[in-house]
Amino acid sequence: MYIHELSNWPLFTWDYQQFSAKLGEIRYRQGKIFGQMNSVGFKLKEEAILQTLTLDVVKSSEIEGEILNSEQVRSSIAKRLGIEVAGITPTDRHVEGVVEMMLDATQKYNTPLTEERLFNWHGSLFPTGRSGLSKITVAEWRKDEKGPMQVVSGAYGREKVHFEAPSATLVQKYMSEFLTWFEEQQDIDLVLKAAIAHLWFVTIHPLDDGNGRITRAITDIQLARADRTGQRFYSMSAQIQKERSAYYNILESTQKGKLDITEWIVWFLECLDRSMDATDQVLEKINIRASFWEANKDVPLNSRQQKMVDTMLDDFYGKLNVSKWAKMCSCSTDTALRDIQDLVGKSILMKDEGGGRSTSYKLNLTQAVKPN
Numbered sequence: 001m002y003i004h005e006l007s008n009w010p011l012f013t014w015d016y017q018q019f020s021a022k023l024g025e026i027r028y029r030q031g032k033i034f035g036q037m038n039s040v041g042f043k044l045k046e047e048a049i050l051q052t053l054t055l056d057v058v059k060s061s062e063i064e065g066e067i068l069n070s071e072q073v074r075s076s077i078a079k080r081l082g083i084e085v086a087g088i089t090p091t092d093r094h095v096e097g098v099v100e101m102m103l104d105a106t107q108k109y110n111t112p113l114t115e116e117r118l119f120n121w122h123g124s125l126f127p128t129g130r131s132g133l134s135k136i137t138v139a140e141w142r143k144d145e146k147g148p149m150q151v152v153s154g155a156y157g158r159e160k161v162h163f164e165a166p167s168a169t170l171v172q173k174y175m176s177e178f179l180t181w182f183e184e185q186q187d188i189d190l191v192l193k194a195a196i197a198h199l200w201f202v203t204i205h206p207l208d209d210g211n212g213r214i215t216r217a218i219t220d221i222q223l224a225r226a227d228r229t230g231q232r233f234y235s236m237s238a239q240i241q242k243e244r245s246a247y248y249n250i251l252e253s254t255q256k257g258k259l260d261i262t263e264w265i266v267w268f269l270e271c272l273d274r275s276m277d278a279t280d281q282v283l284e285k286i287n288i289r290a291s292f293w294e295a296n297k298d299v300p301l302n303s304r305q306q307k308m309v310d311t312m313l314d315d316f317y318g319k320l321n322v323s324k325w326a327k328m329c330s331c332s333t334d335t336a337l338r339d340i341q342d343l344v345g346k347s348i349l350m351k352d353e354g355g356g357r358s359t360s361y362k363l364n365l366t367q368a369v370k371p372n
Helices: 020-037 042-063 070-081 093-107 115-125 168-184 190-204 211-227 236-242 244-255 262-295 303-313 322-329 333-345
Strands: 150-153 160-164 349-351 361-363
Touching (some): 020 190, 020 211, 093 211, 115 211, 160 244, 236 244, 236 262, 262 303, 303 322, 322 333, 333 361
Antiparallel strands (some): 349 361
8 A cells, every 4th residue: 555545645744853953063064055045146156056066957857767968958058047158058838847947946946836827837847748769648637548657667567556646537636635735735834744745756757758757846936935035055856866776766666655744755765865975076176266366366368278277176177288278278288387387386296206208287285275
């Protein structure tokens, strides 16, 4: 028996004492993150938002086995938010649809969640009316024309059913109850409400496809309401993708259990807490970047040097040498060597150990102070 088959569904219960301390920690970390972000300056905060939203969109799709082009996603988000980035990448219709849904959820977090809004999201996810090669019902509740909605795994003929959703005949009733609760239930912490909404919606599984991605968009709405801002600096979807196996295990055990969902809430809060660990790493990088440029604000750099230093402050893989500089800047090796030697003389770059043809260089970060 699944939880939606229990007589008092969907009257969830929980033991608040088992997670009250963790909920308090998360509330504290939310405030700390936004305080730190507001101190780093507009441009760096913009970059952090762009990084987080890109990660959220890419990883939410990846959970469902769909790999999106991260540069297309980043370009689409930047264009829609009016953020200036170098090298805008053309985007396809599907990427635009996924980005449109996620930004509607996070940037318009105070807009009521309605049936029409959910159908608009679904239409954005499946603009051709198909999921892969299969035609699906789009912008409507599922009809179960091919049998009950099930979550299965395993080879054909040996499938294992992990979950069976409520009958399509009940979806309209269940979604009306859910949407009313989502907008009108006021006497509950909004982070806790995000955990409950996630489980509730994905259990109803009201659509032919895309339920997981829309579940996570709904989660993001509640987390944005909890933060009281559409500025996103942590990604629950990215953390769920990292813990995908554990996520599906706790989901399955909860959906086959009782209406006491304490264990699910505990897992959700711990996962959310871990998602904020990644934000701490982003913050550290942003603070190092800000401190570096503050220490070197009066040092004159040409456009190639500016580009390469920016690249090295972000995600630069491997070691920097003359030939790599020349290739990345589309210049001669003589020009690259002059640029590098100039930066060494200005204490921007340092030589790694070794010499000759193996000479490589790294940024001098001794003046960039890490945050406490």
